[in-house]
Amino acid sequence: MATISTHSTPTGDPPGKHGWERYAHAPHYRTAADEFDACKLGFWLFLTTEVLLFAGLFVSYAIFRMLYPESFAAGSHLLDWRFGFTNTVVLLVSSFTVAMAIRNCQKGQYGWSIINLVITILCALAFLFIKFTFEYGPKWTQGKRPGSLFDYPFSTTPNEPLWWSVYYCATGIHALHVVIGMGLLTWCLVRQIRSRQYGPGHYTMVEMSGLYWHLVDLIWIFLFPLLYLVH
Amino acid sequence: MATNHDHPEHAGHGDHAGHSHDDGHGHHDGSYLTPIGGFWSEVWRWATTIDHKKIGVMYLTAVLFMFFLGGMAAMAVRLELLQPTRSTAVTSTEPKLDAAGAPIIDPATGQPVTEVVTQTVTTGQMWTISNVQAENNNVYNRIFTLHGAIMVFMVIIPSVPAALANFLLPLMLGAKDVAFPRLNLLSFYIYAVGSMFAVASLLLGGVDTGWTFYTPYSTTTDADHWRVTLMVLAAFILGFSSILTGLNFIVTVHKLRAPGIGWFDMPLFVWAIYATSIIQVLATPVIGITLLLLVFERLFHVGIFDPRIGGDPVLFQHFFWFYSHPVVYVMILPGMGIISDMIAVHSRKRIFGYRAIAFSSLGIAGVSFIVWGHHMFTSQGELASIVFSALTFLVAIPTAIKVFNWISTLYKGSIAFNTPMLYTLSFLFLFSIGGLTGLPLATLSTDLHLHDSYFVVAHFHYVMMGGTIIAFVGGMHHWWPKMFGKMYNEFWGCVGAVLVFIGFNVTFFTQFFLGTRGMPRRYASYLDEYQLLHVVSTVGSWVLMAGFLVHLFNFIHSLVAGKKAPANPWGAMSLEWEADSPPTEHNFHHEPIVKHGPYDFDAAVPPHWDAKDWPLPAPVPGGHKH
Numbered sequence: 041m042a043t044i045s046t047h048s049t050p051t052g053d054p055p056g057k058h059g060w061e062r063y064a065h066a067p068h069y070r071t072a073a074d075e076f077d078a079c080k081l082g083f084w085l086f087l088t089t090e091v092l093l094f095a096g097l098f099v100s101y102a103i104f105r106m107l108y109p110e111s112f113a114a115g116s117h118l119l120d121w122r123f124g125f126t127n128t129v130v131l132l133v134s135s136f137t138v139a140m141a142i143r144n145c146q147k148g149q150y151g152w153s154i155i156n157l158v159i160t161i162l163c164a165l166a167f168l169f170i171k172f173t174f175e176y177g178p179k180w181t182q183g184k185r186p187g188s189l190f191d192y193p194f195s196t197t198p199n200e201p202l203w204w205s206v207y208y209c210a211t212g213i214h215a216l217h218v219v220i221g222m223g224l225l226t227w228c229l230v231r232q233i234r235s236r237q238y239g240p241g242h243y244t245m246v247e248m249s250g251l252y253w254h255l256v257d258l259i260w261i262f263l264f265p266l267l268y269l270v271h
Numbered sequence: 272m273a274t275n276h277d278h279p280e281h282a283g284h285g286d287h288a289g290h291s292h293d294d295g296h297g298h299h300d301g302s303y304l305t306p307i308g309g310f311w312s313e314v315w316r317w318a319t320t321i322d323h324k325k326i327g328v329m330y331l332t333a334v335l336f337m338f339f340l341g342g343m344a345a346m347a348v349r350l351e352l353l354q355p356t357r358s359t360a361v362t363s364t365e366p367k368l369d370a371a372g373a374p375i376i377d378p379a380t381g382q383p384v385t386e387v388v389t390q391t392v393t394t395g396q397m398w399t400i401s402n403v404q405a406e407n408n409n410v411y412n413r414i415f416t417l418h419g420a421i422m423v424f425m426v427i428i429p430s431v432p433a434a435l436a437n438f439l440l441p442l443m444l445g446a447k448d449v450a451f452p453r454l455n456l457l458s459f460y461i462y463a464v465g466s467m468f469a470v471a472s473l474l475l476g477g478v479d480t481g482w483t484f485y486t487p488y489s490t491t492t493d494a495d496h497w498r499v500t501l502m503v504l505a506a507f508i509l510g511f512s513s514i515l516t517g518l519n520f521i522v523t524v525h526k527l528r529a530p531g532i533g534w535f536d537m538p539l540f541v542w543a544i545y546a547t548s549i550i551q552v553l554a555t556p557v558i559g560i561t562l563l564l565l566v567f568e569r570l571f572h573v574g575i576f577d578p579r580i581g582g583d584p585v586l587f588q589h590f591f592w593f594y595s596h597p598v599v600y601v602m603i604l605p606g607m608g609i610i611s612d613m614i615a616v617h618s619r620k621r622i623f624g625y626r627a628i629a630f631s632s633l634g635i636a637g638v639s640f641i642v643w644g645h646h647m648f649t650s651q652g653e654l655a656s657i658v659f660s661a662l663t664f665l666v667a668i669p670t671a672i673k674v675f676n677w678i679s680t681l682y683k684g685s686i687a688f689n690t691p692m693l694y695t696l697s698f699l700f701l702f703s704i705g706g707l708t709g710l711p712l713a714t715l716s717t718d719l720h721l722h723d724s725y726f727v728v729a730h731f732h733y734v735m736m737g738g739t740i741i742a743f744v745g746g747m748h749h750w751w752p753k754m755f756g757k758m759y760n761e762f763w764g765c766v767g768a769v770l771v772f773i774g775f776n777v778t779f780f781t782q783f784f785l786g787t788r789g790m791p792r793r794y795a796s797y798l799d800e801y802q803l804l805h806v807v808s809t810v811g812s813w814v815l816m817a818g819f820l821v822h823l824f825n826f827i828h829s830l831v832a833g834k835k836a837p838a839n840p841w842g843a844m845s846l847e848w849e850a851d852s853p854p855t856e857h858n859f860h861h862e863p864i865v866k867h868g869p870y871d872f873d874a875a876v877p878p879h880w881d882a883k884d885w886p887l888p889a890p891v892p893g894g895h896k897h
Contacts, residue, residue: 067857068447068527078450078526085518089556096560096590100575108581187574199581205573209564 058150059237076244083248087255090217094259097210101266104206108199113271115203118184123174124268127167128260134163135257138225138250145243150236153246157229160253164222171215176208207267214259221256224249302756302853321452324854326459327438328754331747333459334434337425337466342816344418349778349812351411352805355797411795413477420482420502424509425466427735428598430743431605432551433462433516436544438754440520442847442854443538445529445863450522458515465508472501481793483591486576486584490568500569507562510555513601517551520544529846531865538845538869539628543608546632550597550604550639558594561587585650592643600639602735603702604632606742607673610698612869613749614677616843617692618684621870624676631669638665645713649722656715663713670706674699687841690764694745697772701737705730708783723793726786729779737775744771744822751826752840756853757833763825770818777811845869 069075105112137159144153183191186208190201228246231237238246303324306313317325366374366383374383437455441448449455472478475498480489484506489499524545528537565587567573574580576587615622622628644651644659651659677699686692708730711717721727745768752758781804790801797805839848844867850858 066448066452068441068452074526078522081525082451082454082518082522085521085552086514089514089518089552092553092556093560096557096564099590100564100586103583103586104575104581107583111581186571187568187577187580188572190580202574202581205575205582209567209573209575213560213563 057236058239059231059235060239060242063237063242072242079244079248083251087251090255090259094210094213097206097213098262098266101206101210104199104202108197108202111197111199112203114195114197115200115207116267116271118179119207119268120175121268123170124264127170128264130163130167130170131257131260134160134167135254137163138253141228142243142247142250145232145238145246146240148239150232150239153238154229154232157225157232157246161222161225161229164218164225167218168215168222171211175211210263210267214256214263217256217259221249221253224252301855302851303856304756304853319456321448321456322856323441323449323452323455324438324754324858326455327434327436329459330429330437330462331434331754333463333466334426334430337421338430340470341418341421341426342819344414344421346812346816347414348411348418349809351414351795352797353809355799355802355805409479412479412481412793415793416478416481417473420469420478420506422735423482423598423602424506425462425469427602427739428509428513429462429516430739431609431746432520432544432547432601433458433512435609435743435746435750436520436540436605437516439750439847440523440541440544441527442753442850442858443541443845443869444523444527444532445846445859445865446523446527447857447859448527449519450526451519454515455519458512458519461508461515462512465505465512468501468505468508472498472505475501478502483595484562484565485591486565486568486587487578489565490576500566503562503565503569507559507566510559510562513551514555514559517548517555520548521552524548529863529865532846535626535629536865536868538608539611539622539625539632540605540608542629543604543611543632546636547601547604547608549633550601550636554594554597554601554640557590558598561590561594564590585647588647588650589643592646593640596643596646597636597639599734600635602739604635606698606702606739607632609742609746609749610677610695611673612843612845613691613695613745614680615870615872616749616841617687617689617695618681619687619842619872620680620684621873622676623679623682624672625870627672628676631672634669634672635666638662638669642666648715648718660713660715660718664710667706667710674703674706688765689748689761690759690768691745691749691841693765693768693772694741694748697768697775698738698741698745701733701741701772701775704780705733705737708733721786723791724786725782725790725792728792729782729786732779732782737779741771741775744768744819747826749841750847751829752836753847753850753852753854755830755833756836756851757829758836758840759825759829759833763821763828767818767821767825770814770821772818774811774813774815774818778808778815779811781805781808781811844871 063072065072065075069078137156141153141156141160144150144156179185183193184204185191185201186205187201190204192200224245228238228249231245303322308316317329320326365386367386369375376382377384437449440446476493476496478493478498480492480499480502484499484503489503493499524537524541564573564575568576574582576582576584578584611622611628642659642663642665644655645663648656648660677695708726712721712727712730748759748764785801785804785808788801790797790804836852838850838852840852841848846863846865846869847854849863
């Protein structure tokens with residue numbers, strides 16, 4: 041892996057002007073490329089743990105769906121697939137823009153990297169806005185709540201509270217990951233604006249935040265059909 | 272000599288003033304323990320350090336403190352079990368009450384009338400925890416839960432990986448630090464916060480769920496209290512610490528090996544830690560989500576584990592053991608790694624079957640993920656039990672491979688009679704007993720009888736304590752000179768080792784008999800017939816504690832007045848012994864280039880050579896690697 045090029049200044053600026061040019065790798069690595077590879081391996085391992093965390097929720101979903109298919113079908117009908125679909129599109133767009141932001145950093149296109157990061161963060165906000173305003177909010181007031189808080193008078197199947205438990209736990213923990221990912225990307229954005237921290241020689245943080253964002257996207261790609269589409 | 276420095280006499284201590292550094296970071300050349308500033312600036316330097324050695328020492332201190340707490344709880348449990356019933360008669364002076372329950376006032380004096388009352392209280396009330404009325408079995412349940420939770424989550428899991436391996440892994444690989452030093456410090460603080468949550472839950476009155484937090488008991492007991500939630504959150508937080516440590520070590524092993532160290536040139540301790548880390552990374556997230564759902568259950572009653580709205584408590588058991596069985600190997604694998612290193616060094620012989628031991632570590636890690644159902648023979652279907660029973664026997668294969676290889680290593684070795692070797696031999700005995708008694712528990716027909724009895728208690732103490740803790744304490748002796756630059760007293764070390772061995776067996780071997788005779792676990796009271804064995808077991812626990820106290824004083828004495836340790840007191844071949852004792856801040860004066868393997872005693876050590884004749888003569892030309 042040698043994706044890190046040697047220090048070059050594609051924009052022709054004098055060396056040392058940008059944050060990434062001043063970056064010195066940690067002394068226990070031999071080269072910056074070694075450090076980048078180590079970070080990448082570490083981050084992929086971390087993503088594995090995230091997948092396994094959600095695995096518990098997916099297993100719960102599978103088991104209770106198998107036990108109470110009619111409750112899950114009834115619960116699923118109460119979700120509006122159009123909001124879920126919109127959020128899927130929002131996340132897919134943001135996944136594209138974050139990938140572009142990484143590419144921009146690699147090529148030293150600071151302006152574009154900032155624009156792409158901003159679009160990604162706006163998409164994250166849009167996702168959360170749709171989730172809370174059009175989905176959680178109305179459902180909660182209608183009494184479609186998890187477990188013993190369930191208070192929806194028109195439910196037809198006995199185990200519907202359990203469906204809402206699975207729904208809120210899975211999407212809630214996913215929403216928390218959206219917030220965390222947004223925080224990471226904001227951190228990148230601030231540093232990029234303030235000191236042009238990420239460029240061809242050093243963009244580890246952007247790359248890792250991007251990987252995290254792809255994972256957030258990927259989990260939603262599984263949650264959307266399971267919760268909204270499969271009846 | 273293994274490294275590329277040009278002074279063969281280099282191995283002595285503290286003669287490096289003239290050496291130039293190979294990096295320009297201006298670190299001082301003294302040991303990592305040498306203070307630079309005043310007391311408070313030193314405290315700050317330790318608290319903010321990213322040096323893996325200091326973090327390892329901080330972990331070690333924290334783990335030993337927790338071991339003390341958990342040990343005290345164990346002593347209390349054993350003391351309680353001296354007597355078959357918990358009732359003792361206590362006489363006290365109480366105000367006399369009338370039929371309505373109001374105190375009777377003596378009209379002459381205006382004072383309440385008192386009477387001498389003989390009450391029956393439980394001996395458990397001897398250890399009252401603040402604010403919780405000690406009634407019936409409450410205190411006993413809380414104390415053994417405290418013992419289990421602390422020993423599992425805060426002692427055994429971090430003992431070898433977080434404390435010893437943190438210190439040793441980079442040294443063994445010839446690296447300056449772990450891959451992510453700041454993450455390493457973070458994981459220490461996460462461990463500290465998690466431990467504080469657990470201790471807070473204890474101070475608020477304790478938890479009586481057992482360390483397994485089975486639902487629905489854990490979601491309904493003490494319903495008005497935050498203690499269970501605190502304790503569960505503590506385990507959740509500690510899981511993060513465990514994941515980060517494991518992740519850090521995997522990347523370190525992959526990316527930071529010094530030039531010349533291939534995968535099969537690493538000490539077997541590193542292989543064991545590598546396998547351990549894989550389990551930590553892959554299993555811990557599952558307990559994370561499980562405990563999170565348990566917290567949701569307590570806070571919002573989401574019902575995923577609540578049968579009243581269709582949830583499934585057995586699902587909790589599956590989730591719990593999907594983590595907690597693999598984590599049993601997180602506990603034992605590092606201990607096996609320590610034994611592999613100690614047995615070769617202290618019998619001055621190449622380890623027998625290097626690759627077999629290395630791969631069996633990975634084999635154990637693999638098998639660990641498919642046997643969790645053997646904790647649930649009574650709560651799952653018959654077919655599942657049969658399958659899990661059969662799979663469980665697979666564990667015996669890689670473990671037996673290791674034991675046979677260790678014994679073969681001893682064969683015709685030059686066996687040193689010292690504390691690490693005594694602990695190694697203890698491990699072989701105790702772990703074998705622990706392993707073999709696992710087989711009747713894995714067999715469905717015999718487990719029917721032994722299930723939830725003291726046989727199980729004895730079995731897992733033989734593995735967890737007779738395995739991991741014994742290896743941990745042995746490893747502490749083995750690497751003590753490297754960590755602190757001081758020798759411990761060998762005689763008192765041996766005395767402690769013998770006391771621990773005897774005390775351990777007296778305590779726990781009796782429990783096999785208790786179990787086969789039907790004594791169930793987790794009860795404070797029992798039939799009179801069991802008392803003799805319980806008394807023997809309790810007396811054994813005192814001997815055990817005496818052994819640990821001998822070690823404690825020996826270590827303190829060593830720190831205060833111990834002899835200065837040479838760089839390589841044991842004549843070992845692996846890389847950590849090439850560093851100074853204690854190592855300098857950046858571990859090595861030069862990046863080491865490895866010229867022989869960690870067990871090349873036959874190539875490098877001439878026959879009839881004695882450790883006190885260190886340093887070694889010039890290496891034999893053409894000495895081979897594995």
